[in-house]
Amino acid sequence: MTALGRGRPYLYLAPTLVVLGAFTYLPIARLVEMSLRAPGLGTSLGAWTGLGTYATLFHNPLFWRALGQTCTYVFISVPLTMALALGLALLLNQPLRGLGVFRTLYYTPVVMPTVAVAALALWLFNSNGGIVNYFLARLGVSPVPWLVSTTWVLPTLILVSIWKNLGYYMLIYLAALQALPLPLFDAARLDGAGPIARFFSITLPLLRPTTFFLSVVALIASFQVFDFVNLMTQGGPSNASNVLVYFAYQQGFSYLQLGMAAAVSLVMFALVLTLLGFVSWALNR
Amino acid sequence: MSRRVATYAILLLGLLPLAFPFYWMIVTSLKPKREVFTSTPEWLPAHPAWDNFATAWNAEPFARFFVNSVVVTVAIVGLQIVLGALAAFALARFEFRGRRAFFWVIMAALIVPVQVTFIANFITLAHLGWLNTYAGLIAPYAASAFGTFLLRQAFLAVPRQLEDAARLDGCSGLPFLWHILLPLSRPTLLAFALVAVVTHWNDYFWPLIVTSNNSVRTLPIGLGMFIGQEVTTDWNLLMAASLFVAAPMLLLFFFLQRYFVQSFLRGGIRG
Amino acid sequence: MTPPALRFAGVGKRFGNTRVLEDFSLEIAEGEFFVLLGPSGCGKTTILRMTAGLESLSAGEIFLRGEPISRTPPERRDIAMVFQDYALYPHMTVYKNMAFGLRRHGVPHVEADARIRKTAGMLAIEHLLARRPHQLSGGQQQRVALGRAIVRDPSLYLMDEPLSNLDAQVRSTVRTEIKELQRRLGVTTLYVTHDQLEAMTLADRMAVLHEGVVQQIGPPIEIYRKPANEFVARFLATPRLNVFDGAIERDSGHLLVRTAIGVFRWAAPGLGAPPAGASVRVGLRPEEIKVAFASNAGVSQFPVELVELLGSQVLLFSHSGDDQLVTCTPADAVPAQPTSFAIEAAGCTVHLFDRGGGDALGHFVSA
Numbered sequence: 001m002t003a004l005g006r007g008r009p010y011l012y013l014a015p016t017l018v019v020l021g022a023f024t025y026l027p028i029a030r031l032v033e034m035s036l037r038a039p040g041l042g043t044s045l046g047a048w049t050g051l052g053t054y055a056t057l058f059h060n061p062l063f064w065r066a067l068g069q070t071c072t073y074v075f076i077s078v079p080l081t082m083a084l085a086l087g088l089a090l091l092l093n094q095p096l097r098g099l100g101v102f103r104t105l106y107y108t109p110v111v112m113p114t115v116a117v118a119a120l121a122l123w124l125f126n127s128n129g130g131i132v133n134y135f136l137a138r139l140g141v142s143p144v145p146w147l148v149s150t151t152w153v154l155p156t157l158i159l160v161s162i163w164k165n166l167g168y169y170m171l172i173y174l175a176a177l178q179a180l181p182l183p184l185f186d187a188a189r190l191d192g193a194g195p196i197a198r199f200f201s202i203t204l205p206l207l208r209p210t211t212f213f214l215s216v217v218a219l220i221a222s223f224q225v226f227d228f229v230n231l232m233t234q235g236g237p238s239n240a241s242n243v244l245v246y247f248a249y250q251q252g253f254s255y256l257q258l259g260m261a262a263a264v265s266l267v268m269f270a271l272v273l274t275l276l277g278f279v280s281w282a283l284n285r
Numbered sequence: 286m287s288r289r290v291a292t293y294a295i296l297l298l299g300l301l302p303l304a305f306p307f308y309w310m311i312v313t314s315l316k317p318k319r320e321v322f323t324s325t326p327e328w329l330p331a332h333p334a335w336d337n338f339a340t341a342w343n344a345e346p347f348a349r350f351f352v353n354s355v356v357v358t359v360a361i362v363g364l365q366i367v368l369g370a371l372a373a374f375a376l377a378r379f380e381f382r383g384r385r386a387f388f389w390v391i392m393a394a395l396i397v398p399v400q401v402t403f404i405a406n407f408i409t410l411a412h413l414g415w416l417n418t419y420a421g422l423i424a425p426y427a428a429s430a431f432g433t434f435l436l437r438q439a440f441l442a443v444p445r446q447l448e449d450a451a452r453l454d455g456c457s458g459l460p461f462l463w464h465i466l467l468p469l470s471r472p473t474l475l476a477f478a479l480v481a482v483v484t485h486w487n488d489y490f491w492p493l494i495v496t497s498n499n500s501v502r503t504l505p506i507g508l509g510m511f512i513g514q515e516v517t518t519d520w521n522l523l524m525a526a527s528l529f530v531a532a533p534m535l536l537l538f539f540f541l542q543r544y545f546v547q548s549f550l551r552g553g554i555r556g
Numbered sequence: 557m558t559p560p561a562l563r564f565a566g567v568g569k570r571f572g573n574t575r576v577l578e579d580f581s582l583e584i585a586e587g588e589f590f591v592l593l594g595p596s597g598c599g600k601t602t603i604l605r606m607t608a609g610l611e612s613l614s615a616g617e618i619f620l621r622g623e624p625i626s627r628t629p630p631e632r633r634d635i636a637m638v639f640q641d642y643a644l645y646p647h648m649t650v651y652k653n654m655a656f657g658l659r660r661h662g663v664p665h666v667e668a669d670a671r672i673r674k675t676a677g678m679l680a681i682e683h684l685l686a687r688r689p690h691q692l693s694g695g696q697q698q699r700v701a702l703g704r705a706i707v708r709d710p711s712l713y714l715m716d717e718p719l720s721n722l723d724a725q726v727r728s729t730v731r732t733e734i735k736e737l738q739r740r741l742g743v744t745t746l747y748v749t750h751d752q753l754e755a756m757t758l759a760d761r762m763a764v765l766h767e768g769v770v771q772q773i774g775p776p777i778e779i780y781r782k783p784a785n786e787f788v789a790r791f792l793a794t795p796r797l798n799v800f801d802g803a804i805e806r807d808s809g810h811l812l813v814r815t816a817i818g819v820f821r822w823a824a825p826g827l828g829a830p831p832a833g834a835s836v837r838v839g840l841r842p843e844e845i846k847v848a849f850a851s852n853a854g855v856s857q858f859p860v861e862l863v864e865l866l867g868s869q870v871l872l873f874s875h876s877g878d879d880q881l882v883t884c885t886p887a888d889a890v891p892a893q894p895t896s897f898a899i900e901a902a903g904c905t906v907h908l909f910d911r912g913g914g915d916a917l918g919h920f921v922s923a
Contacts, residue, residue, distance in 0.1 A: 008458065009375035013387055016372040019428035024394045027405030034405065088299065091292050102296050104542050106303060111538040111545075113487035115508040116527040120310050122512065123520050129322045131309055163303065171546065216396065223400040227489045231512055245400045252404045253494075261404045269401045276396060449610050450643035454657030454704075455631040464656070468647045 034262035053259045066247040077158045078218045085169035093177045107167035114227035121160045150240035176210040212283040244268045314524035341526040350507035357422045362481045365429040373436035394430040421495045439470035559622030561586040561744040568615030577768040587742045593755040594765035600748045636705035637714040642697045644689040651685040675707040695726040713745040786914035802838035818901040820922035837909040842884035844905035857896040
């Protein structure tokens with residue numbers, strides 16, 4: 001094996017490593033640098049300010065609001081979507097005719113662009129002419145100010161994201177369910193376990209790796225909320241739907257506070273890592 | 286028996302809130318302006334306005350956006366497959382120092398979302414002069430950790446004896462990747478390509494960051510701009526635009542749904 | 557003087573700290589069908605893989621037609637190999653499977669096509685050329701694997717237990733075909749197996765290996781008649797070798813070997829024969845024991861514990877003390893329900909082994 005031959009695997013890995021290094025890992029280092037320096041002219045950086053940016057950030061009540069709203073959004077939408085997806089997958093995991101059609105239909109929103117979903121949601125939940133309020137009126141419920149109320153805006157966004165992502169998680173759970181060994185369930189039935197008992201004692205524990213995987217996926221995917229916020233609410237009304245990623249975007253592109261945007265990005269990243277660590281601990285014990 | 290009925294009932298019930306928005310989108314897109322806001326909803330357009338689509342299409346340079354989307358998506362997915370195949374080849378079929386480390390370094394990229402790194406990448410692109418260029422839209426996505434992972438799984442599944450036989454047939458290294466590994470990984474390649482195409486065609490966030498010029502804007506951005514203009518006024522045009530922006534992916538999914546679903550059932554998922 | 561087709565000179569192989577092969581030397585002549593026989597883990601497959609270039613050598617050198625090849629990559633060694641699991645390319649047709657190696661080695665299309673069709677004809681697989689491997693039966697896949705090797709027209713064939721995944725019936729048919737093909741094509745072949753029947757029927761010469769060490773090399777019949785040690789004798793006996801302790805006595809010019817099952821007389825012992833008083837191990841193959849069924853008083857009878865009918869032969873299982881005793885007799889010489897049998901010492905083929913190391917001390921037919 002010549003020296004060139006021995007170097008081949010490194011050569012093949014190089015392009016991938018270069019791209020990931022430049023656009024995934026280097027940015028993290030850059031963000032740290034950016035958050036520790038004052039903004040300069042245009043896109044260049046100014047003097048080192050130490051942790052001053054962070055101090056300003058943590059004194060900004062809007063930051064805490066955005067953090068809180070981000071947590072609300074994540075802690076509700078992720079578990080809720082996964083639970084519904086699991087339920088759906090359980091239903092679809094039966095040898096019945098036509099379930100393939102349902103599977104396809106439930107998955108369809110996943111391939112829609114977020115922009116189209118945003119446009120659609122804006123129309124459906126519109127205060128003027130929106131069909132959802134019409135249905136509510138028919139049921140005797142007074143119209144809900146979905147996207148214009150500070151109390152309703154987050155739930156609406158959660159609803160929209162569940163609508164869009166349900167099919168994806170459902171499919172993954174379905175694949176996992178179909179891979180579960182059948183003899184295990186037969187044995188459980190002979191042992192006297194009813195459907196509920198079988199679900200909690202066998203299905204759920206065996207699905208743990210999948211649940212872990214999906215939690216990670218869902219956590220990363222929750223950043224997608226930016227699209228909805230940017231297109232549907234612009235953080236409003238009155239910053240009630242401002243989430244960290246939108247806040248960072250505003251800082252960077254509306255207020256040109258690059259250092260602040262970097263700081264927020266790093267806080268977000270720290271949040272993600274913490275949550276991942278927690279999920280990993282909770283599900284991999 | 287009752288279990289069967291209950292299952293279908295629940296599934297149909299669940300399908301209503303899922304499917305209704307699509308129906309409403311299609312119906313609205315065909316309504317002339319005056320039928321959009323009526324005291325009682327019209328479930329079908331009385332006078333379908335097919336020219337809504339043309340009107341919406343011409344309201345923005347959607348043709349340009351469409352071309353951009355195609356170029357960018359094809360380039361990204363193509364690069365991801367090439368880079369991913371090479372990296373997966375190295376990781377799956379070679380023994381070398383640091384192999385495990387490199388694998389985990391690549392996998393770690395999966396938990397760094399673009400929404401965290403965007404501001405730094407923006408600066409990087411600005412310094413490179415790649416803002417508002419195809420390069421800026423494509424480069425950060427040229428490598429896919431997910432694609433590398435899937436292809437590595439697929440390559441690992443090819444038996445050693447096959448590689449031995451190929452060596453004795455005079456085929457090793459890159460020819461082996463091309464003649465044997467890739468053809469045998471076709472299902473994985475296809476499944477990954479589909480997911481990647483949908484993901485990047487639908488991408489709104491990164492093009493928003495990188496582009497400020499109609500010459501490189503992609504379809505989702507175009508639609509986003511359209512939302513800004515048409516909200517509270519021409520919902521029918523907006524729905525029409527949403528439909529033709531979503532249509533390519535919907536059609537792709539509709540015709541190739543088998544391969545979408547396969548990508549999950551193929552077990553590339555269980556970690 | 558022409559160099560041998562394949563020569564191993566002091567070849568050794570180590571995996572980490574485990575020595576798998578030690579000082580292996582062997583010469584194989586041009587056109588010879590040579591079999592490496594031994595149990596799993598004896599190193600035979602390692603030798604094959606080193607010859608192919610799929611494994612590196614820890615020591616020694618391998619020469620193909622006089623040229624050292626250990627530094628040549630497998631892609632350029634002019635060797636073709638038939639694998640145990642066939643290793644056919646699943647995504648290619650049979651034709652393409654056979655064409656692949658040729659094309660990789662630069663054989664032009666027209667010539668490749670001619671060679672493929674000729675080989676396919678030889679193996680009676682012309683009608684399968686457009687099919688994919690998964691559409692073929694095991695035996696057909698094996699033929700395609702053979703065809704892929706033959707079409708390359710190499711200097712050497714390597715075969716790694718190619719019959720082990722086949723059904724018993726198909727196995728014997730393909731075995732015969734391999735023998736005929738090799739004879740017809742005259743290409744040197746190195747064949748690896750753990751099945752002694754395969755080795756005996758296929759080999760021009762064979763080597764028996766045990767834990768990385770060659771036990772004996774020679775034509776099958778010689779190894780069968782005169783196993784070099786107890787291991788070789790055991791390995792080449794079905795269903796098992798009968799082994800007993802024996803004591804040597806001298807009686808005028810003859811040697812007497814006294815065992816629990818009888819006394820065997822060696823009429824013409826040579827100079828290397830064990831001295832009187834020595835204790836030895838006595839090996840008798842089931843088919844080399846003379847069995848009698850008339851009940852003569854005074855002759856020790858062995859009670860029949862189990863009968864296995866093999867069709868033309870019958871296996872009788874018994875015991876002598878703690879040692880199991882198995883005999884193999886033509887079926888028409890065995891009564892319908894045998895209850896016991898006696899052993900006629902005269903006419904048995906006896907193999908003597910040293911008690912300590914197991915080396916053979918002599919082989920004779922008892923008089």
